Amino acid sequence: MDTDTEFDSPILKAKTSTALRSRMLVHFGLPFGMTLILVAMLMIFGIPFTNYIGSYGRERSEVLNTLSLVADLNKDRFSLWLQRRRSDAEALSLDVGVVSSVRQLRSILKTMMASETTTGELRGALTGSAIKLRQD
Numbered sequence: 001m002d003t004d005t006e007f008d009s010p011i012l013k014a015k016t017s018t019a020l021r022s023r024m025l026v027h028f029g030l031p032f033g034m035t036l037i038l039v040a041m042l043m044i045f046g047i048p049f050t051n052y053i054g055s056y057g058r059e060r061s062e063v064l065n066t067l068s069l070v071a072d073l074n075k076d077r078f079s080l081w082l083q084r085r086r087s088d089a090e091a092l093s094l095d096v097g098v099v100s101s102v103r104q105l106r107s108i109l110k111t112m113m114a115s116e117t118t119t120g121e122l123r124g125a126l127t128g129s130a131i132k133l134r135q136d
Contacts, residue, residue: 046054055062092098105126112122 042052042054042058044054046052046057108125109122112125117125
């Protein structure tokens, strides 16, 4: 009878019930928690080797598309700017005043280079001739 009273004691029942609760928590809670974490990671990063790319992949593709659009717009703006500069250069090359000024500057440059002047003197001679040409 002694053995029956040992198993019926409230202390032993409390110990077995807490042990059962902790085992249930570990055996059911841990796989459930791991499953929730796995599902969340799959929703964020996608499933490998499938078409599902997840929210991270979707955001990444949107950013890359936006960057591609910005790069295309910048390329178009640069090509338009370059085309306008070419047309400005062509207009200047056809201007008679610019052509005569360039010829005069080239002749000054040739004579100064032949006399082996320093760069400071060369700069002074060129800026002085440019000022004279503007005054004419």
